[in-house]
Amino acid sequence: MTEPVLSVRDLKVQFVTRRGVLKAIDGVSFDIAPGEVLGVVGESGAGKSVTGSAVIGLIEPPGRIAGGEIRLKGERIDNLSPEAMRRVRGKRIGMIFQDPLTSLNPLYTVGEQLVETIRTHLPLSAGQARRRAIDLLAEVGIPAPDRRIDGYPHEFSGGMRQRVVIALALSAEPELVIADEPTTALDVSVQAQIITLIKRLCAERGTAVMLVTHDMGVIAETADRVAVMYSGRIAEIGPVRDVVKHPLHPYAVGLMGAIPSLETHADRLVQIRGAMPRLSAIPPGCPFHPRCERAFARCAVDRPEPLDRDRRKVACHLYDEAHAEIAS
Amino acid sequence: MLAFIIRRLVQSIGVLLAVAFIAFAMFRFVGDPVNQIVSIEASAEERAQIRESLGLNDPFVVQFARYVGRAAKLDFGISYQFRQPVTKLLGERMPATLELAFVSAVFALVVGIPMGVYTALRRDSWLAKLFQAVSLVGVSLPTFLIGILLIYVFAVTLGWLPSFGRGEVVRLGDWWTTGFLTTSGLRALILPSITLGLFQMTLIMRLVRAEMLEVLRTDYIKFARARGLTRRAINFGHALKNTLVPVITITGLQLGSIIAFAIITETVFQWPGMGVLFLQAVQNVDIPIMAAYLLLIAFLFVVINLAVDLLYAVVDPRLKVTVRAA
Numbered sequence: 333m334t335e336p337v338l339s340v341r342d343l344k345v346q347f348v349t350r351r352g353v354l355k356a357i358d359g360v361s362f363d364i365a366p367g368e369v370l371g372v373v374g375e376s377g378a379g380k381s382v383t384g385s386a387v388i389g390l391i392e393p394p395g396r397i398a399g400g401e402i403r404l405k406g407e408r409i410d411n412l413s414p415e416a417m418r419r420v421r422g423k424r425i426g427m428i429f430q431d432p433l434t435s436l437n438p439l440y441t442v443g444e445q446l447v448e449t450i451r452t453h454l455p456l457s458a459g460q461a462r463r464r465a466i467d468l469l470a471e472v473g474i475p476a477p478d479r480r481i482d483g484y485p486h487e488f489s490g491g492m493r494q495r496v497v498i499a500l501a502l503s504a505e506p507e508l509v510i511a512d513e514p515t516t517a518l519d520v521s522v523q524a525q526i527i528t529l530i531k532r533l534c535a536e537r538g539t540a541v542m543l544v545t546h547d548m549g550v551i552a553e554t555a556d557r558v559a560v561m562y563s564g565r566i567a568e569i570g571p572v573r574d575v576v577k578h579p580l581h582p583y584a585v586g587l588m589g590a591i592p593s594l595e596t597h598a599d600r601l602v603q604i605r606g607a608m609p610r611l612s613a614i615p616p617g618c619p620f621h622p623r624c625e626r627a628f629a630r631c632a633v634d635r636p637e638p639l640d641r642d643r644r645k646v647a648c649h650l651y652d653e654a655h656a657e658i659a660s
Numbered sequence: 661m662l663a664f665i666i667r668r669l670v671q672s673i674g675v676l677l678a679v680a681f682i683a684f685a686m687f688r689f690v691g692d693p694v695n696q697i698v699s700i701e702a703s704a705e706e707r708a709q710i711r712e713s714l715g716l717n718d719p720f721v722v723q724f725a726r727y728v729g730r731a732a733k734l735d736f737g738i739s740y741q742f743r744q745p746v747t748k749l750l751g752e753r754m755p756a757t758l759e760l761a762f763v764s765a766v767f768a769l770v771v772g773i774p775m776g777v778y779t780a781l782r783r784d785s786w787l788a789k790l791f792q793a794v795s796l797v798g799v800s801l802p803t804f805l806i807g808i809l810l811i812y813v814f815a816v817t818l819g820w821l822p823s824f825g826r827g828e829v830v831r832l833g834d835w836w837t838t839g840f841l842t843t844s845g846l847r848a849l850i851l852p853s854i855t856l857g858l859f860q861m862t863l864i865m866r867l868v869r870a871e872m873l874e875v876l877r878t879d880y881i882k883f884a885r886a887r888g889l890t891r892r893a894i895n896f897g898h899a900l901k902n903t904l905v906p907v908i909t910i911t912g913l914q915l916g917s918i919i920a921f922a923i924i925t926e927t928v929f930q931w932p933g934m935g936v937l938f939l940q941a942v943q944n945v946d947i948p949i950m951a952a953y954l955l956l957i958a959f960l961f962v963v964i965n966l967a968v969d970l971l972y973a974v975v976d977p978r979l980k981v982t983v984r985a986a
Binding site: 388390418419420421422423426427429431434435436437438439440441448449452453484486497500501503504 | 880883885886889891898901902975976977
């Protein structure tokens with residue numbers, strides 16, 4: 333097996349507040365192979381975005397990485413100095429944010445922002461960087477890039493701005509791109525184009541992608557593997573086909589069941605009863621057990637560790653061999 | 661762009677006409693101008709003659725038109741107390757006031773902006789907290805008190821700097837005198853400029869700090885970090901530039917106030933500027949000077965505001981569009 337581009341082990345992110353320590357991420361582990369697209373799904377507050385921010389080193393106080401390791405091509409990056417980490421950002425890990433309308437500085441032209449990023453990371457002259465910027469704009473599908481490069485962000489539409497953001501994220505040929513809800517703020521008609529674009533560009537370059545979203549449709553179409561997050565932990569992670577079609581974890585089952593389908597007629601969509609616990613009140617044992625229909629005694633006491641099941645990992649006592657008889 | 665400037669110029673003329681009307685109305689309502697000119701012993705015929713020769717019997721509109729016409733040629737009449745043309749009196753003193761205002765404004769910007777940036781970036785350092793505390797003193801202490809305190813410490817107790825006057829001045833051209841070219845002139849500028857600029861400085865500092873904190877929270881700053889830009893590029897290239905529009909607005913308004921309200925500082929430091937002249941005019945009901953001063957300040961405000969509007973377009977490309985469309 334090839335060495336993963338990104339390897340996260342037992343990552344813990346905490347927010348220190350006056351009311352105590354909130355565990356936003358509590359023991360998350362996953363790998364992303366070169367050229368692979370890993371989808372990360374979950375409800376709001378499940379820790380998807382925080383995981384992305386932790387990987388690129390943008391957790392801001394009062395938040396902090398409280399434990400675990402993040403390795404990029406085998407090198408640890410979670411304990412780098414701020415200056416060394418800055419050099420990793422943009423150069424080796426690119427990031428695409430949710431809202432293209434606010435991601436670009438309104439006072440600089442698109443070209444100025446591209447050239448600035450390129451020249452921060454690559455030893456190019458101003459002219460070379462500009463040519464590269466024009467090429468990048470052409471690649472992300474901006475018409476007449478040699479003219480549009482001198483336009484200001486407000487002269488671009490939302491979809492076009494997200495293309496610029498993608499060009500910025502890819503400008504230094506990173507090994508990994510973190511896309512944090514890249515289509516949430518866009519028109520439905522543009523969403524598919526942007527997703528296709530990210531997928532195509534990263535496939536061409538062999539760039540690995542961590543795609544954070546709550547849109548299962550996007551995941552099903554784009555991702556190779558998917559991680560389902562709940563209360564700062566990974567409930568289930570595995571190949572997208574398996575997880576979407578035959579989810580194992582009761583939460584994943586509920587999540588997939590909630591996707592409306594064109595084939596079957598339903599008067600009411602499936603709903604998981606209750607709500608995700610607040611970070612200050614995560615129940616002991618499995619955080620999902622109060623909402624889980626298949627919970628049993630052990631779930632309230634014992635925290636489930638990820639178990640290997642075929643090609644996936646699932647954190648649920650139902651799949652623990654010792655309790656198989658109880659589950660069945 | 662040109663259409664915008666022309667439109668603004670027409671508006672400016674409207675503003676100036678309105679101010680001129682108020683200035684002119686002073687002549688009519690603050691006592692009889694004839695009484696200010698002639699001696700107490702003048703006979704009724706003499707008074708009537710002067711009234712006629714000054715055109716005071718003409719209809720109001722005609723008189724106003726005549727006043728505006730003269731003002732356009734920088735003729736504001738003769739001062740009652742000095743028996744000299746108002747234009748000459750104001751012109752002699754204008755350099756002193758403008759130089760003082762200029763140095764104060766530069767001081768306020770050059771010290772205020774970096775302090776604002778520093779207190780925003782290092783919010784928790786003790787120096788930032790000290791700046792914040794000092795700035796509270798700056799916004800709340802009245803100008804004359806600051807001036808007197810500075811005189812007491814630096815002129816009286818330490819004896820480092822002069823406590824009054826402009827020092828030696830050098831004549832440039834026909835009417836401009838400058839204190840910038842002599843040591844004593846420069847030394848004399850220090851205390852009054854600090855006194856006049858301290859309030860503006862603390863105001864700018866607090867404004868820059870608040871705006872910086874706002875901008876540093878925005879998505880494009882987060883994205884700039886995610887692009888791996890250096891701290892310096894982010895803080896100064898991206899964040900500071902985005903705080904400039906409100907800073908320019910306030911600075912523009914404040915620059916007008918610095919010139920208009922230099923009166924107090926000029927009085928405290930016996931500064932031979934327009935403010936002192938204006939105060940004397942008020943005491944002696946010297947209406948031509950008061951009216952001309954009013955018009956001059958209005959003119960400065962209008963010019964500064966126009967400059968501010970044009971600067972917006974330079975700083976923020978989004979505003980250029982509205983400027984072009986206007």
